[in-house]
Amino acid sequence: MFLRQLTYLIALDQYRHFSRAAEHCGVSQPALSAAIRQLEHELGVTIVRRNRRMFGLTPEGERVLAWARQTVADLDSLRQEAAFAQDVAGGSISLGVMPPAIQVVPLLLESLRAAVPALHVEVTVFSSSDILRELREHRIQLGLMYLDQVPVDGAFETREMYAEQHVLAAAGGIVLPGRGACDWAAAASVPLCLLSRPMRSRQMVDACFREAGVSPSVMLETNALELLHSEVLSGRLATILPVAALPAGAPEGGPLQVRRLDPSPAPGVGLVRVKQTVATALMVRAWEIVSGLSLGEAFRF
Known part of the structure; x- marks a missing residue:
C-alpha cells in the first residue's frame, strides 16, 4: 500500500468522478483507476461502486476512506513538525468559523502572528455542524463555534473565548x-x-x-x-x-x-479541536496562544 493510493481515494471521494479526480492528482484516469483497484486487491475489499461512472463508495470503502484521511493528515502533521523544528517562524493552520463569529478571526490572527510571524492561515466559514464534520475528517485543524453543540463523546477539546450576547x-x-x-x-x-x-x-x-x-x-x-x-x-x-x-x-x-x-441568551463561543495523542509543535503553540485570549468584555454591551 502506497500513500499515493490513499491520496487518490481521498480525491475520488471529493470529486466523485474518476477523470476529475485524476486531473486533480496530476495523473491519467487509467493510472488512478489501477491504483484504486490495487488498493482493493491488497485490502481484499471492494471500495468503489463502479458502472459507467462512479456512484460512490461501499460501506467498506467509507471505512477505508476514514483511515486514509487520518493517515494523510498524520503525515502532513509530521512534515509540518519537521519544518517547524527548522523554522519556528512559519507553519500552516486551517480554521473553520461560524458566521456570527467571523469578526473574531482578526483578533485570533493578530495573536497568532505575533508569536509565529510567517504563519499561513486558511479561514473558511461553516455552520457549527459542518465545522465538527470538517474537524473529524481532518480538513481543518481548529473550529470557532458554539460550544454547546460540541458532542460530549470525548473526541474534542474546547476552550471558551466569550459568552455571546x-x-x-x-x-x-x-x-x-x-x-x-x-x-x-x-x-x-x-x-x-x-x-x-x-x-x-x-x-x-x-x-x-x-x-x-x-x-x-x-x-x-x-x-x-x-x-x-x-x-x-x-x-x-x-x-x-x-x-x-x-x-x-x-x-x-x-x-x-x-x-x-433582556433577557438575552448567552451561549459560550470558543475554539474546538480534535483530541489527539500527539500534536505538532505548531498546534501546541497555537492552542496555548488562543487559549490565553479572553474576549468576554470585548463582545458584551
Missing part, C-alpha cells in the same frame, strides 16, 4: 424602543433583517420571541452577514445580532444605535 441594532434613521435596553416584545415592532432560520443564532432569536409571545416584523432573511450589514448601515432595516457579529463600520448618520435585549 444578542442586541437590537439600527442606524440613526430608525426609531428603536427604550434607551440602553428593551425587551423582546418591543423589538418585535421594529422592521428587521435577520439571519436565516436554519442558523443557530436565528433559532435563539426566534425562541426568545416565542417566549415573549410575539411575532417579529421580519422583512429580510439571509445567511450572508454582509447583506445584513449593508441593510443596517443603509438605514433601511434594524437587526438582531450577537455583539461579535455587528458591522464594524459606522453608518453615515453616526454610530449605530444599540439596545441590550
Whole structure:
C-alpha cells in the first residue's frame, strides 16, 4: 500500500468522478483507476461502486476512506513538525468559523502572528455542524463555534473565548424602543433583517420571541452577514445580532444605535479541536496562544 493510493481515494471521494479526480492528482484516469483497484486487491475489499461512472463508495470503502484521511493528515502533521523544528517562524493552520463569529478571526490572527510571524492561515466559514464534520475528517485543524453543540463523546477539546450576547441594532434613521435596553416584545415592532432560520443564532432569536409571545416584523432573511450589514448601515432595516457579529463600520448618520435585549441568551463561543495523542509543535503553540485570549468584555454591551 502506497500513500499515493490513499491520496487518490481521498480525491475520488471529493470529486466523485474518476477523470476529475485524476486531473486533480496530476495523473491519467487509467493510472488512478489501477491504483484504486490495487488498493482493493491488497485490502481484499471492494471500495468503489463502479458502472459507467462512479456512484460512490461501499460501506467498506467509507471505512477505508476514514483511515486514509487520518493517515494523510498524520503525515502532513509530521512534515509540518519537521519544518517547524527548522523554522519556528512559519507553519500552516486551517480554521473553520461560524458566521456570527467571523469578526473574531482578526483578533485570533493578530495573536497568532505575533508569536509565529510567517504563519499561513486558511479561514473558511461553516455552520457549527459542518465545522465538527470538517474537524473529524481532518480538513481543518481548529473550529470557532458554539460550544454547546460540541458532542460530549470525548473526541474534542474546547476552550471558551466569550459568552455571546444578542442586541437590537439600527442606524440613526430608525426609531428603536427604550434607551440602553428593551425587551423582546418591543423589538418585535421594529422592521428587521435577520439571519436565516436554519442558523443557530436565528433559532435563539426566534425562541426568545416565542417566549415573549410575539411575532417579529421580519422583512429580510439571509445567511450572508454582509447583506445584513449593508441593510443596517443603509438605514433601511434594524437587526438582531450577537455583539461579535455587528458591522464594524459606522453608518453615515453616526454610530449605530444599540439596545441590550433582556433577557438575552448567552451561549459560550470558543475554539474546538480534535483530541489527539500527539500534536505538532505548531498546534501546541497555537492552542496555548488562543487559549490565553479572553474576549468576554470585548463582545458584551
